Amino acid sequence: MTTPGPPTTPPRTKGGELRAKVARLLADRPADTLTIGDISRLLGHSHGAVRNAAHTLAIRGEADQLGTKQPQFRANAQTTAAARAAVISPPGTHSPRAQAATARTTTPATPTPTPTPKQTGPIRRAGGQLYHPRELADLPDVEALNRLRDADVPVLLYGPPGTGKTSLVEAAFPDLITVAGDGDTTVGDLIGDYTLDDSGGYVWQDGPLVTAMTEGRALLIDDATLISPKVLAALYPAMDGRRQIQVKAHKGETIKAEPGFYPVAGHNPGVHGAVLTEALASRFSAQIQVGTDYDLATALKIDARVVRVARNLAAQVELGELGWAPQLRELLSYQKIEAVLGTKAALANLVGIAPPEDRDTVADAVSKIVGIKEVAPLTLGRQLSASTAPAARQPPPGTGSAQRGRSR
Structure with missing residues (x-):
């Protein structure tokens, strides 16, 4: 036996x-x-x-x-x-918008790639939000990123916060795992660590890097340049010819990257504490600048005057005359606030979210283009008294004291 x-x-x-x-x-x-x-x-x-x-x-x-x-x-x-x-899959067929392709059961002597038709319609991301593709190298950006993934060319996306870097990666890769980087990110946050289980013992929990490597998934290191270079060094062996890392904290285990593992990084130049080291930059062969698509903002029916304000301020940023301009994220927030609190409050908030050193310039631009004499940051006013409070809603006809009198 x-x-x-x-x-x-x-x-x-x-x-x-x-x-x-x-x-x-x-x-x-x-x-x-x-x-x-x-x-x-x-x-x-x-x-x-x-x-x-x-x-x-x-x-x-x-x-x-x-x-x-x-x-x-x-x-x-x-x-x-x-x-x-x-x-x-041939290049591009990972794309969420790629058209169906019939699987081939035999390989022809001279393969003829079938071009994937360009898809420009919005893509629904995992959280339900819509992403509107933009052009990159004569392709939709999601298609270009998937071709780079198929070719194992890591991508660094850089640009101001709020321009859609994370949204693009989420739209391109449905299998994405994201690490939100900051100055407190540790090696354990990337690779994994021991955690306390229900029985009071410690068990090993894989981190996002190990999970992405073993499952062959895309990994976004968001705000990568805010992470200490010593911490990011844990990622580097997975990106070179070795395509593996050693987990010293877990018995020295060697983790090998499965096909499909694909690192992407996001970088916000000019943000306090962001440092793009040579070691990091050299490992991302493709580096793509991402700015706000103001034409898209107009197509999304954001107030055209406010889009013009943002364009003008962005031009000043390009010239080095200003440090901040509203990006698509701020313009979308403006639209939502305007729908709830009105145009005056939304404009005041737009001025208020600007850095203090740029606030006067932003307020002047809003005043000139929108035609409002003075725009101050959205601020709480005086305390409401009984005389200034909004009138209480009146009871509908047939209710109130007269009806109560009849019921006595």
């Missing part, structure tokens, strides 16, 4: 191989809709890897996805073909 050994972990597969396995499972159960958790349990693969494979099948049109928060997947007419062979 033999004693069964410990359960073995299934060998890791390439993205295309796992995608074919997921397709085969769905094709074998055409009447079922399966969650990512269902597929993960049935195939014995990690939740993150299965998520990537299933979402890619849906993007390629080789499976149907139902829902977004807790998506379910089921077979369609293309699923059986996708299950026959491991097909690696």
